[in-house]
Amino acid sequence: MSVRLEGVGLTHANGFVALQDINLQIAHGERVAIIGSSGAGKTSLLRLLGTSLRPGGGTLELLGNQPGRLRGRALRQLRSRIGLIHQSPPLPPRQRVITAVLAGRLGQWSLAKALLSLCWPLDIDGARAALAPLDLDEKLFARCDQLSGGQLQRVGIARVLYQNAELLLADEPVSSMDPVLAEHTLAILNQLASQRGQSLIASLHAVDLALQHFPRVIGLRQGQLLFDKPSEAVTRDDLQQLYANQSLDTPEAPVHGNSPATATAPPRCV
Numbered sequence: 001m002s003v004r005l006e007g008v009g010l011t012h013a014n015g016f017v018a019l020q021d022i023n024l025q026i027a028h029g030e031r032v033a034i035i036g037s038s039g040a041g042k043t044s045l046l047r048l049l050g051t052s053l054r055p056g057g058g059t060l061e062l063l064g065n066q067p068g069r070l071r072g073r074a075l076r077q078l079r080s081r082i083g084l085i086h087q088s089p090p091l092p093p094r095q096r097v098i099t100a101v102l103a104g105r106l107g108q109w110s111l112a113k114a115l116l117s118l119c120w121p122l123d124i125d126g127a128r129a130a131l132a133p134l135d136l137d138e139k140l141f142a143r144c145d146q147l148s149g150g151q152l153q154r155v156g157i158a159r160v161l162y163q164n165a166e167l168l169l170a171d172e173p174v175s176s177m178d179p180v181l182a183e184h185t186l187a188i189l190n191q192l193a194s195q196r197g198q199s200l201i202a203s204l205h206a207v208d209l210a211l212q213h214f215p216r217v218i219g220l221r222q223g224q225l226l227f228d229k230p231s232e233a234v235t236r237d238d239l240q241q242l243y244a245n246q247s248l249d250t251p252e253a254p255v256h257g258n259s260p261a262t263a264t265a266p267p268r269c270v
């Protein structure tokens with residue numbers, strides 16, 4: 001299994017319960033989209049899988065390891081096998097695109113090689129090859145602050161493709177792209193992940209893209225799994241239930257309770 005969660009919950013530092021009783025298994029090489037309304041917990045789930053957050057309860061297994069039991073080098077090794085694609089890639093503005101892409105392998109290189117690569121790009125051909133399918137190879141030596149938001153997102157994707165991780169986690173990876181580019185980029189990402197046997201888990205607001213590109217779709221609502229099924233089995237009712245916005249439907253917004261389970265609107269008087 002690439003990912004296994006059993007009864008996993010997540011409470012943020014301020015006490016907000018973002019995820020509850022998540023049970024999920026994702027096999028090696030599977031491609032899964034996570035959909036759900038704003039605040040449903042998609043990013044929180046991806047951050048758990050990326051090991052930047054720890055579950056408050058339950059069992060989390062990633063690539064055969066329980067990250068909570070790992071420390072130091074072992075944890076770094078596990079992280080080097082996981083590729084993170086951010087909605088806004090955290091790239092230093094003055095950094096060259098080539099350096100940003102090559103940084104994908106910093107976790108796999110020796111300290112000396114990593115430091116050298118930051119000063120002097122070591123694998124120009126490799127970086128170009130990662131950018132080429134995303135039609136960005138002509139920006140190889142551009143500075144990151146000279147790129148548009150959509151181009152930066154593609155640099156973030158190229159960096160993870162160069163990393164060649166076993167598990168790819170993408171949080172709204174095409175949100176800054178126009179519809180045609182978003183479609184093209186998601187197609188390339190899915191095609192490459194599929195060819196390389198990598199698992200790909202992506203959160204998306206664009207339901208049509210999720211259904212079109214991913215064989216399996218998970219619906220997350222208020223921190224809980226509402227459905228988990230093949231994309232062709234997702235129904236209009238599933239989506240209506242997923243996106244039914246109780247706080248918008250009700251005349252008065254809820255004022256008490258800060259967990260997804262308790263932050264439901266009061267019953268309506270008819």
Ligand SMILES: Nc1ncnc2c1ncn2[C@@H]1O[C@H](COP(=O)(O)OP(=O)(O)OP(=O)(O)O)[C@@H](O)[C@H]1O
Binds near residue numbers: 036037038043044045
């Ligand atoms: N660091 C944090 N501390 C406290 N609460 C948080 C934190 N991060 C997220 N939350 C809360 O957890 C809930 C889930 O947030 P999350 O970012 O996972 O949702 P999301 O589904 O990714 O939303 P969006 O689609 O808007 O990005 C939200 O109510 C959010 O306010």
